[in-house]
Amino acid sequence: MGGAHxxxxxxxxxxxxxxxxxxxxxxxxxVYMLGVVALPLSWWPALVAAALLLAGVVASSRVPPTYLLxxxxxxxxxxxxxxxxxxxxxxxxxxxxxxxxxxSGLHAGAKLxxxxxxxxxxxxxxxxxxxxxxxxxxxxxxxxxxxxxxxxGFMVRYLxxxxxxxxxxxVARESRGFxxxxxxxxxxxARSAGALFIRSxxxxxxxxxxxxxxxxxxxxxxxxxx
Amino acid sequence: MHVPDGFLDAPTSVATGVVAAVGIGVALRKARHELDDxxxxxxxxxxxxVFATQMLNFPVAGGTSGHLMGxxxxxVLVGPWTGVLVTSVVFAxxxxxxxxxxxxxxxxNIVLMGLTTVAVGWLVFRGLQAVLPKTLGWVPxxxxxxxxxxxxxxxLVFVGLYAVGGTADIPLGTLTGAMVGVHLLIxxxxxxxxxxxxxxxxxxxxxxxxxxxPVLAARTLEVRPAKAxxxxxxA
Numbered sequence: 001m002g003g004a005h006x007x008x009x010x011x012x013x014x015x016x017x018x019x020x021x022x023x024x025x026x027x028x029x030x031v032y033m034l035g036v037v038a039l040p041l042s043w044w045p046a047l048v049a050a051a052l053l054l055a056g057v058v059a060s061s062r063v064p065p066t067y068l069l070x071x072x073x074x075x076x077x078x079x080x081x082x083x084x085x086x087x088x089x090x091x092x093x094x095x096x097x098x099x100x101x102x103x104s105g106l107h108a109g110a111k112l113x114x115x116x117x118x119x120x121x122x123x124x125x126x127x128x129x130x131x132x133x134x135x136x137x138x139x140x141x142x143x144x145x146x147x148x149x150x151x152x153g154f155m156v157r158y159l160x161x162x163x164x165x166x167x168x169x170x171v172a173r174e175s176r177g178f179x180x181x182x183x184x185x186x187x188x189x190a191r192s193a194g195a196l197f198i199r200s201x202x203x204x205x206x207x208x209x210x211x212x213x214x215x216x217x218x219x220x221x222x223x224x225x226x
Numbered sequence: 227m228h229v230p231d232g233f234l235d236a237p238t239s240v241a242t243g244v245v246a247a248v249g250i251g252v253a254l255r256k257a258r259h260e261l262d263d264x265x266x267x268x269x270x271x272x273x274x275x276v277f278a279t280q281m282l283n284f285p286v287a288g289g290t291s292g293h294l295m296g297x298x299x300x301x302v303l304v305g306p307w308t309g310v311l312v313t314s315v316v317f318a319x320x321x322x323x324x325x326x327x328x329x330x331x332x333x334x335n336i337v338l339m340g341l342t343t344v345a346v347g348w349l350v351f352r353g354l355q356a357v358l359p360k361t362l363g364w365v366p367x368x369x370x371x372x373x374x375x376x377x378x379x380x381x382l383v384f385v386g387l388y389a390v391g392g393t394a395d396i397p398l399g400t401l402t403g404a405m406v407g408v409h410l411l412i413x414x415x416x417x418x419x420x421x422x423x424x425x426x427x428x429x430x431x432x433x434x435x436x437x438x439x440p441v442l443a444a445r446t447l448e449v450r451p452a453k454a455x456x457x458x459x460x461a
Contacts, residue, residue: 089395
């Protein structure tokens with residue numbers, strides 16, 4: 001597991017956005033999204049400008065828009081709540097497509113939809129153009145405490161190992177005729193979760209011992225520059 | 227579900243971000259106590275575990291399913307301070323590498339599903355442990371109840387945040403009723419799964435369940451003299 005390799009959302013490329021330092025990208029994302037969240041809907045020209053800015057960044061990253069659009073399904077539950085807001089909120093009523101809805105709810109729903117859509121797209125762009133290792137180095141440069149960055153590093157590094165463990169357990173369960181249909185199968189699934197915890201914790205202990213035997217003293221040497 | 231960008235206004239998001247940062251700062255100091263220099267690799271692996279269990283779907287009925295949020299179980303398994311670090315790292319990685327949960331809502335998500343569920347889970351767990359019999363059999367029960375309580379409390383905190391920084395005019399009574407009602411059900415699932423999972427870990431490696439340490443420490447070595455039985459000599 002030595003070299004950096006792409007995580008699940010990463011899209012390999014060499015565009016200016018890919019090459020931009022990760023710490024700048026994280027700061028840009030936070031500032032951009034705080035701006036979007038703070039802008040009221042009545043300032044819609046500014047929101048349109050923000051959307052165009054993001055579109056420009058996406059275009060210059062040369063990540064295919066379809067690649068990002070397909071992954072925007074994570075936004076689905078947000079869309080549902082955005083649609084529900086005008087129906088459940090109170091206050092002055094207004095009419096939309098022949099349905100009487102709450103004015104404040106309509107505003108809040110639209111605002112939520114705009115912010116969340118820009119937020120998901122911007123976060124996807126960051127994830128698609130940034131290697132996990134670069135992101136970790138960027139967070140270190142942003143003075144995120146080193147222990148926290150180390151924990152994050154170990155999590156990212158072993159994420160696929162642990163989720164693969166879980167997948168193998170699923171294959172093992174199902175090849176024995178198990179299928180989860182209702183809560184009666186919970187004990188089996190919970191035992192899988194328990195086994196996964198024990199395996200992960202023991203793996204952590206082995207990793208720690210392996211690191212100690214290689215001279216680990218509590219801090220990691222800075223990663224090689226790629 | 228993670229809170230997305232734009233659900234709460236910017237000042238509230240920034241305020242929860244500050245609260246989350248302070249909470250993580252305290253946890254960073256205290257967690258060294260719980261795991262010493264093993265903190266980084268072990269907490270990292272436990273974070274990967276929490277992330278993975280969120281992918282383990284528990285079928286409910288009619289094609290719907292849920293998954294563990296994991297704050298309370300993390301607190302019982304690795305202690306509250308490490309639990310805070312682990313859940314916070316999970317949300318940060320989800321926001322930065324998986325576009326799951328808004329970046330401006332990261333503080334809110336950490337406060338709700340990290341700090342709150344871990345703190346409530348741990349306090350309820352400890353409280354129950356004080357009154358329940360100190361045997362290993364009761365540890366999963368206390369963990370399950372703690373997990374059950376932690377979920378609706380987190381939803382109440384969300385209602386509180388929405389009252390301060392929400393954008394739509396939803397009567398607080400309605401919102402509280404709906405949120406707490408739904409999350410009582412979700413909490414029920416969280417409680418049962420936590421109970422079952424902690425029980426299965428206790429059966430194999432009780433020493434890995436931090437919440438069980440007081441019980442394990444109270445156990446004394448029991449010497450049972452071999453009974454001279456009629457069945458013959460011991461092997």
